[in-house]
Amino acid sequence: MNIDLWPLLIYTLIVVVLVPGLLVVSSLLGQRRQDHATHDVYESGVVSTGSAQLKIAVPFYLTAILFIIFDLEAAFLVAWAISIRESGWLGYTEVFVFIFILLAGLLYLWKSGALEWRTLRQQRDLANLAGEGGVVNVGARAAAAKESHHDHHDDHGHDAHQAGHGGAHH
Amino acid sequence: MNLLFYIAAVVSVLSTLIAITRVNVTHALLYFILSLISLATIFYTIGAHFAAVLEVIVYAGAIMVMYVFVAMMLNLGHATIDQERAWLKPTIWIGPSLMAAPLLAALVFVLLKDTSAAEMGHTVTAAKQVGIALFGPYVLAVELASMLLLAGLVGAYHLARK
Amino acid sequence: MFEFVVGSPLNIVLILGAVLVAAALLIWVERRVLGFLNERLGPNRVGPWGIAQSLADVGKLITKEDWVPPFADKLPFIVAPIIVPVVMLLSFAVIPIAPGVGIMDLNIGLLWVLAMAGLGSYSAMLGGLASNNKFSLLGGLRAAGQMISYEVFMGISILGIVILSDSFNLREIVEAQHKHGWFVFPQFIGFIVFVIAGLAETKRWPFDLAEGESEIISGFNTEYSGMKFGLFFVGEYIGMLLLSALIPVLFFGGWYAPFGLELPNAIISGIFWMCAKTGCWIFFFILVRAALVRPRYDQLMNYGWLVMLPLSLLNLLVTGAVVLAQGN
Numbered sequence: 001m002n003i004d005l006w007p008l009l010i011y012t013l014i015v016v017v018l019v020p021g022l023l024v025v026s027s028l029l030g031q032r033r034q035d036h037a038t039h040d041v042y043e044s045g046v047v048s049t050g051s052a053q054l055k056i057a058v059p060f061y062l063t064a065i066l067f068i069i070f071d072l073e074a075a076f077l078v079a080w081a082i083s084i085r086e087s088g089w090l091g092y093t094e095v096f097v098f099i100f101i102l103l104a105g106l107l108y109l110w111k112s113g114a115l116e117w118r119t120l121r122q123q124r125d126l127a128n129l130a131g132e133g134g135v136v137n138v139g140a141r142a143a144a145a146k147e148s149h150h151d152h153h154d155d156h157g158h159d160a161h162q163a164g165h166g167g168a169h170h
Numbered sequence: 171m172n173l174l175f176y177i178a179a180v181v182s183v184l185s186t187l188i189a190i191t192r193v194n195v196t197h198a199l200l201y202f203i204l205s206l207i208s209l210a211t212i213f214y215t216i217g218a219h220f221a222a223v224l225e226v227i228v229y230a231g232a233i234m235v236m237y238v239f240v241a242m243m244l245n246l247g248h249a250t251i252d253q254e255r256a257w258l259k260p261t262i263w264i265g266p267s268l269m270a271a272p273l274l275a276a277l278v279f280v281l282l283k284d285t286s287a288a289e290m291g292h293t294v295t296a297a298k299q300v301g302i303a304l305f306g307p308y309v310l311a312v313e314l315a316s317m318l319l320l321a322g323l324v325g326a327y328h329l330a331r332k
Numbered sequence: 333m334f335e336f337v338v339g340s341p342l343n344i345v346l347i348l349g350a351v352l353v354a355a356a357l358l359i360w361v362e363r364r365v366l367g368f369l370n371e372r373l374g375p376n377r378v379g380p381w382g383i384a385q386s387l388a389d390v391g392k393l394i395t396k397e398d399w400v401p402p403f404a405d406k407l408p409f410i411v412a413p414i415i416v417p418v419v420m421l422l423s424f425a426v427i428p429i430a431p432g433v434g435i436m437d438l439n440i441g442l443l444w445v446l447a448m449a450g451l452g453s454y455s456a457m458l459g460g461l462a463s464n465n466k467f468s469l470l471g472g473l474r475a476a477g478q479m480i481s482y483e484v485f486m487g488i489s490i491l492g493i494v495i496l497s498d499s500f501n502l503r504e505i506v507e508a509q510h511k512h513g514w515f516v517f518p519q520f521i522g523f524i525v526f527v528i529a530g531l532a533e534t535k536r537w538p539f540d541l542a543e544g545e546s547e548i549i550s551g552f553n554t555e556y557s558g559m560k561f562g563l564f565f566v567g568e569y570i571g572m573l574l575l576s577a578l579i580p581v582l583f584f585g586g587w588y589a590p591f592g593l594e595l596p597n598a599i600i601s602g603i604f605w606m607c608a609k610t611g612c613w614i615f616f617f618i619l620v621r622a623a624l625v626r627p628r629y630d631q632l633m634n635y636g637w638l639v640m641l642p643l644s645l646l647n648l649l650v651t652g653a654v655v656l657a658q659g660n
Contacts, residue, residue, distance in 0.1 A: 096649060115633070
């Protein structure tokens with residue numbers, strides 16, 4: 001069984017020539033300007049300060065790790081999905097355990113706070129601000145805060161003020 | 171098919187060489203991705219269709235994404251390029267080359283000596299056969315792989331938290 | 333008359349042309365429909381009802397300055413916008429459009445689409461990294477995190493279909509649905525996960541966090557202009573077209589007519605129904621854009637990893653158990 005790959009090759013060739021070809025045509029047809037702000041970094045018209053080398057949040061790194069692990073899992077699952085009838089219940093048991101182990105790992109990460117995108121300070125501020133005039137959209141906690149709002153009106157206002165104040169200092 | 175194999179092989183070797191000698195990490199990664207894609211093409215031409223597509227999905231599409239991701243997160247700019255240029259002195263190549271040369275010689279010797287299996291693409295390994303093998307006789311290996319992945323997951327998290 | 337054979341030169345030229353024209357029309361349709369939904373007119377000047385708007389846009393973009401920022405990393409900066417349209421167009425190579433109409437009948441077709449989707453995530457990453465602009469980098473990171481995450485869920489969600497049809501070949505998947513009925517019913521969870529993951533994968537509204545113009549200017553393509561921006565833009569629309577064509581192929585019986593409404597000629601009927609089903613999904617995605625708001629980034633990621641991933645794995649396990657229990 002030797003599948004003829006020619007159509008795919010020709011199609012690939014056309015696409016690979018056509019798309020960069022558009023860029024070539026555009027660079028031939030386009031104008032060239034040299035105004036005093038032409039070669040500046042674009043930040044919505046604000047003059048750029050500092051460098052573009054930012055410190056990036058750790059959750060992004062964890063996302064990449066999660067992706068690699070589960071992409072490899074998916075590769076095993078693909079091999080299983082195509083051979084499910086042949087590998088039978090033995091294969092099914094294996095896949096069940098396989099998925100269970102990795103989901104347990106995911107559960108562990110979730111419970112130990114690995115999937116939390118807020119920093120510790122943001123979490124604390126959020127807890128203090130939940131309620132009227134604070135951060136919205138925190139669900140049950142906001143409702144609870146609203147409930148207690150009637151009882152401890154002064155306390156709550158004080159808390160929110162503290163959080164805002166603390167934030168300014170950091 | 172033979173022509174495709176040779177084109178892919180040349181692209182693969184060249185792009186790997188360029189990837190090794192680049193001082194800019196992003197450029198090196200681009201060539202490395204190209205090298206992996208041409209490797210996948212080679213897999214396809216010798217009949218390992220499933221391995222070919224997994225090569226693209228897992229290596230070119232996942233492992234290399236991770237590398238680019240890390241390059242984005244560290245994002246050290248020109249400092250690393252200068253550092254890399256300082257490291258990649260001509261003298262640095264001598265040691266690895268001396269060690270790699272016997273390996274290359276051995277490989278060429280083996281390839282030239284045994285030409286019985288030189289016919290390409292005469293066995294096509296379908297994805298189904300791979301699955302049957304993985305979830306039949308090698309089921310314990312898959313189980314071990316899941317443990318390894320779990321260790322990788324938890325270990326990477328704890329390293330990242332430090 | 334013409335003879336339609338999969339992979340004939342006629343097929344290649346017609347499909348490539350049709351996809352490019354459809355993408356151009358799609359840009360106009362979306363702007364026009366969104367215009368009406370927002371109680372304004374949308375582009376209505378070029379040609380009848382403004383239908384040639386995209387043509388005018390291409391003419392404008394192609395004569396704009398081909399600017400590469402002096403502070404950017406040139407090679408990845410130029411390569412990044414080329415990647416999107418190329419991988420999206422290459423994905424179309426395995427889409428079966430009608431009996432005898434298609435570019436390639438690959439027996440690993442479904443995996444080919446997944447592989448191309450995986451390579452597609454490089455465009456936003458490289459664009460963001462090479463631009464050397466804070467906002468580009470943030471957008472690139474967001475795009476990368478979002479696309480690689482949802483790529484996993486997308487891959488797992490369609491494995492149920494592989495189990496049911498016992499094939500990666502998209503043409504055989506369509507034939508299997510002709511025999512057993514549309515896969516949207518037995519694979520409803522997989523279908524939902526696939527649509528949401530597909531939306532996130534194409535970075536379309538409401539998952540346009542990578543561009544999020546109210547937060548990070550224009551995200552990873554902040555520094556892009558002229559035709560290079562145009563390639564990002566058209567790549568996104570080809571991606572939407574691809575998604576809209578994949579959903580009928582995988583879940584709604586492909587080119588086969590629903591309710592026995594076949595047209596006399598098998599090929600014409602196939603093309604008609606395939607286009608009609610694709611059109612419905614395109615319209616759905618435009619409505620989604622008009623109706624939904626952008627989630628927060630942590631909501632998007634946690635929703636993916638804590639809801640979509642377990643759901644798709646559960647769907648896979650249940651499907652496998654049912655298929656094995658039926659002993660066939």
